[in-house]
Amino acid sequence: MSNQNVENEALSLNEMLQIRREKLKKLQESGKDPFKIEKYEKTHQTGDVKDKFEELEGTEVSLAGRVMSMREHGKASFIDIQDEDGRLQIYVRQDAIGEDSYADFVTYDIGDIVGIVGTVFKTKRGEMSVKASSVTLLSKSLQILPEKYHGLKDTDIRYRQRYVDLIVNPEVKQAFITRSKATKALKEYLDERGFLEVDTPILATLAGGASARPFVTHHNTLDIDMYLRIANELYLKRLIVGGFEKVYEMGRMFRNEGMSIKHNPEYTAIEVYQAYADYEDIMKLTEESVAYMAEKSLGTTKINYQGTEIDFTPPWKRLSMTDAIKMYTGVDFDKIDTDEEALAIAKEKHLEITPGMNRGYVINAMFEEFCEEHLIQPTFITHHPVEVSPLSKRNPDDPRKTNRFEAFVNTWEIANAFSELNDPIDQRQRFMDQLKQRELGDDEAHVLDEDFLNAIEVGLPPTGGLGIGIDRVIMLLTNSPSIRDVILFPTMKPIVKEEKTEQ
Structure with a gap:
């Protein structure tokens, strides 16, 4: 033209x-x-x-x-x-x-x-x-809607002007109706089992409970830096210490990281904690609650996601992390005991060697590189290395592992859970190990939270905890290719108008 x-x-x-x-x-x-x-x-x-x-x-x-x-x-x-x-x-x-x-x-x-x-x-x-x-x-509408037959197809404009997207693309509205039904169903599932919905701080003086880079802001009156939460885990565990036995919170989390079809800096997650339960109990709760979300919002536990049939019907497949690595690479880390042997395999497999990397980190890297891509049907990956699980209880049969699981569907992690570490002495050492990782350049390592340590010194009962990434589950239930399709107003890069240069 x-x-x-x-x-x-x-x-x-x-x-x-x-x-x-x-x-x-x-x-x-x-x-x-x-x-x-x-x-x-x-x-x-x-x-x-x-x-x-x-x-x-x-x-x-x-x-x-x-x-x-x-x-x-x-x-x-x-x-x-x-x-x-x-x-x-x-x-x-x-x-x-x-x-x-x-x-x-x-x-x-x-x-x-x-x-x-x-x-x-x-x-x-x-x-x-x-x-x-x-x-x-x-x-009176003073703007002009997109032309009838061509509609609004430019995804960038659709996400920036969601109000127009909802008008001219009616199927978009259905995805958010399904989202509402699914999240309501999840709360209903928990409420019927005696869980109490609570609210915890979004703005805090420490960003803990997960391995992630936080957003930093400043409180003028107190003249201190504060952080948008990356997780609400540590506050919810404090409530278990205080005597609540079943709690959950669904809300926004914030992670100052990259953006992709699976990641938005601001996203929705739910965390659930149950006293006197272990990760096996939470595994059952996870598969049942996600299946309940599908059944209530779609009328079925079997879905088609981008041409792939996925069945949420419990029970889901269970596989330890080391067994998954053995299955997909032939390497048996249950027979590899030293950091030197593990690092040699990492080099052989062309994995990036980072400062302070040891056997546990190699196992995690091997899993992420060679196994995740195979996990299409709902699968629980269990027994992560202790090095990458600073809040999880150790496995009594092999203290190098933890009683933790991640739930994978369509190669994505949709949930993370474990038997919560309630040994304050072990927890302090784990935090100290994380501080060493921060000193080596890992700015996503956990910070030391003295008040949380004090809380579990008061006494945290045996507890099972769970976090579910709501947006990813909704992507699956609505057959949406991007996380931006299930967030009404996703984070977008501002449009910068170019200034005309003088000739």
């Missing part, structure tokens, strides 16, 4: 926008300013007309929605309006609403929001419709 054509197209768009403003001005000058209307009484949704047509045929209804199409035929017109339920055809005749009202009506634009009072009927072609007796302009 030539520069002249681009300029002409832009001019045409600007003219159309100006025409809409002029229409609004005329309405306001004639005392018909739509923005002065505060309320409109609706009796039905468009879905009611379709679902209860036989009951409603011939009766008067009051609807409201956005004009999505207009077809004018002289003194009669058809429009489609869209509300939360969907679209419905409206038949508007001049002799039914009055000459003056019809003259105003034909100046309305696609995108305007209108109120309709009329009678439910079926056209000669058999389409369920409403014959209008009055049409009220409730809000």
Whole structure:
């Protein structure tokens, strides 16, 4: 397209926008300013007309929605309006609403929001419709919606202007309805089993409970740096110390890390803690609760994700981390006892060798590099090395391992859980080991939280804990290829307008 054509197209768009403003001005000058209307009484949704047509045929209804199409035929017109339920055809005749009202009506634009009072009927072609007796302009759209057939396909614009995306791509709305049903179901599952929903700080003086880089902000009055939470684990365990036996919290977490189709800096997770339970109990809770989410939101525990059939029906497959490595690489780390042997294998497999790397870190790196890609059906990977599990209880049969699991689906980790470490002496040493990793350059290693150590010195009962990444589960349930498809307003890079340089 030539520069002249681009300029002409832009001019045409600007003219159309100006025409809409002029229409609004005329309405306001004639005392018909739509923005002065505060309320409109609706009796039905468009879905009611379709679902209860036989009951409603011939009766008067009051609807409201956005004009999505207009077809004018002289003194009669058809429009489609869209509300939360969907679209419905409206038949508007001049002799039914009055000459003056019809003259105003034909100046309305696609995108305007209108109120309709009329009678439910079926056209000669058999389409369920409403014959209008009055049409009220409730809000004037001063922008232009994307063209009907091409729609809004640019994903960047879709995510930035989600409000337009929801209008012109109705299937997008369904994903968020499914999300709401699924998260409600998860809470319902926990509530019915005696868990208490609680709230813990989002802003704190320490960022602990996970291995991640936090967002840092500053509290002016206290003149101290504070952190958006990377996890709520340590606060929830404090509540178990205090005497609550079953607690959970669903909310936003914040990690100052990369962005991808599976990662958003701000995301939703749920953490669940149960006193006097172990990781085996939590494993059962995990598979049952995720299956319950699927059943309640979709009516089935079997889904199709991007062409792959996935079955959430419990029980899920269980596989230790070292067994998974042996299965997919042939290397048996249960027979490798020294750091030197492990590092030699890491070099042989061309893994990155980082400062302070030992056998436990090599096992974790081997798993991530060679095993995760094979975990399509729901699978619990158990018994992670103690080095990468600073809050997990050691396995009594092999103290180099922990009683921990991660749940994988479609190669993604969707949950992390363990029998919580409640030995304050061991926990302090684990934190000290993490500090050494920070000194070696790992800025995602855990910080030392003295108050949390004090809490478990007071006494933390045997406890099972769980964290589920809600957004990833919703991606699976809604067949969404990107995490941005299941977050209403995902994090986006700001648009920077280039300044014109002088010639």
